[in-house]
Amino acid sequence: MNTSMNDPTEPLTGVFLMAHGAPESVDDIPEYLRNIRSGTEPTPETIAIIRDRYKQIGGKSPLREITQELCARLESFLNQQGSQFKVYCGMRNWSPYIGDEVKRMKEDGVKKVVALCLAPQFSTWSTRLYFNVFKEALKNCDAENLDVRYIGSWADHPLLIDAFEEKYRTALEKLGPNAEESIHTIFTAHSIPSESLEFGDPYPEEFDKTVAKLVERVQPRHWYKAYQSQGMIPIPWLGPTVESVLDKIAKQGSKTVLMVPVGFVCDHVEILFDIDIEFNKYARERQLSLHRIESLNLSPTFVEALASVTWENLV
Numbered sequence: 001m002n003t004s005m006n007d008p009t010e011p012l013t014g015v016f017l018m019a020h021g022a023p024e025s026v027d028d029i030p031e032y033l034r035n036i037r038s039g040t041e042p043t044p045e046t047i048a049i050i051r052d053r054y055k056q057i058g059g060k061s062p063l064r065e066i067t068q069e070l071c072a073r074l075e076s077f078l079n080q081q082g083s084q085f086k087v088y089c090g091m092r093n094w095s096p097y098i099g100d101e102v103k104r105m106k107e108d109g110v111k112k113v114v115a116l117c118l119a120p121q122f123s124t125w126s127t128r129l130y131f132n133v134f135k136e137a138l139k140n141c142d143a144e145n146l147d148v149r150y151i152g153s154w155a156d157h158p159l160l161i162d163a164f165e166e167k168y169r170t171a172l173e174k175l176g177p178n179a180e181e182s183i184h185t186i187f188t189a190h191s192i193p194s195e196s197l198e199f200g201d202p203y204p205e206e207f208d209k210t211v212a213k214l215v216e217r218v219q220p221r222h223w224y225k226a227y228q229s230q231g232m233i234p235i236p237w238l239g240p241t242v243e244s245v246l247d248k249i250a251k252q253g254s255k256t257v258l259m260v261p262v263g264f265v266c267d268h269v270e271i272l273f274d275i276d277i278e279f280n281k282y283a284r285e286r287q288l289s290l291h292r293i294e295s296l297n298l299s300p301t302f303v304e305a306l307a308s309v310t311w312e313n314l315v
Contacts, residue, residue: 013085014110015078015310017071018098018130019118021091022061022268026051028094035093046232057272064091066266066297067118073303078310085310086110092133102137106146114310116151118265120160121206124199125192127152149313156209159305164210164262165217166301167293171258175291183256184249185220186242187211189263190270191227194236204238210262222254228261228279229270242279250286257283259292265302267295 023032029051033042042050054060071087078085088105090098105113117130131150138144154160172179189207196203211225226245230237242259249257259275275292283290296302 010084011111012109013314014105014108014113015074015085015087015306016101016105016113016115016134017067017074017087017089017118017306018115018134019063019067019089019091020268021094021097022063023054023094024064025060026054029054032094049232053269053273056277057269061268061272063266063268064094064096067091069298070266070303070306073298074306077303077307090134090137092130098130098133099137099140102134102143103141106141106143110146112147112149112314114149114151114313116154116306116309119190119263120153120157120265121155121189121203121210121263122153123192123196123203123206124201125196125203126190151309151313153206153209154305154309155206156213157305157309158213159301159308161210161213161217163296163299163301163305164214164260164293166299167296168214168218168258168260171291171293175256175258179256179258181221182254183220183222183258184252184254185223185258185260186245187214187223187225188228188242188259188261188275189225191230191237191239191241193231193233194238197238207263214260214262222249224248229274243282246279246283246286246288246290250288255287255289257288257290259290261292261295265296267297271295 023029030042030047033046033050034040067089071089075085075087086108088101090096090101092098115131115134117127119126138146175183192201192203207225215223224245226240226242227238228242230241246257259279261271261275264271280290
């Protein structure tokens with residue numbers, strides 16, 4: 001570690017995590033959808049669909065609470081040898097908004113900042129949009145002179161792979177002694193519009209990076225990649241879909257499926273509804289038993305991964 005980081009005369013370093021954001025209650029859903037769609041009014045049908053999804057996971061997403069606790073743990077981990085770091089989290093589509101947190105960061109006197117999205121795989125559809133919002137926020141509060149290190153990708157960081165491997169092995173243990181031989185593993189990431197690839201989006205390669213490293217570690221006997229949580233906009237989205245992969249597995253007469261959503265680091269509607277409710281139901285209808293690894297959430301190894309990414313980009 002750079003010893004100057006422990007020097008009390010060193011200015012405060014910020015770590016700025018960015019996430020999608022999620023409504024705090026079903027009543028927030030119309031405004032939340034407007035935020036996602038840049039002010040476009042959602043249809044009553046769309047509001048009803050999303051409201052129902054959130055009701056089925058308890059009325060709200062745990063994303064904000066998990067992320068704020070993650071910030072606290074990361075800050076504590078980084079400051080084991082002094083109080084040189086302050087960790088912030090801004091959401092793109094809900095509070096605490098990126099703009100408000102950037103303003104708070106400036107007021108705290110941060111001079112240097114490491115900025116990264118809580119989505120390890122770079123995409124112009126997600127990562128670049130977050131960074132654009134962050135840069136706009138810097139401009140709006142006259143903080144463009146901040147020394148910012150943008151971490152676009154950490155898709156194959158060894159500690160991130162460690163964290164996923166731990167969750168994978170825990171899931172295998174729960175599935176019994178012969179699970180390794182019989183289960184079919186599906187690695188997933190959030191789908192994005194197919195047209196992104198025409199503009200050179202490296203997202204599929206980023207997804208491949210994470211999967212390749214994890215497969216190397218856990219060596220699943222049968223495994224697949226799929227994209228989940230396609231948007232409601234009627235355009236082509238990246239595939240294959242999880243449903244098509246489940247159909248393929250069902251045709252082989254296999255019974256047990258383990259989902260490993262490597263494109264997500266914490267519980268949110270894509271995990272708690274899309275996987276735990278929708279895909280589970282789809283699998284049962286095909287006589288499949290579907291399970292998933294626990295999300296990284298507050299995993300100590302995941303916290304260490306974020307700390308390592310931070311330190312590596314300050315050297």
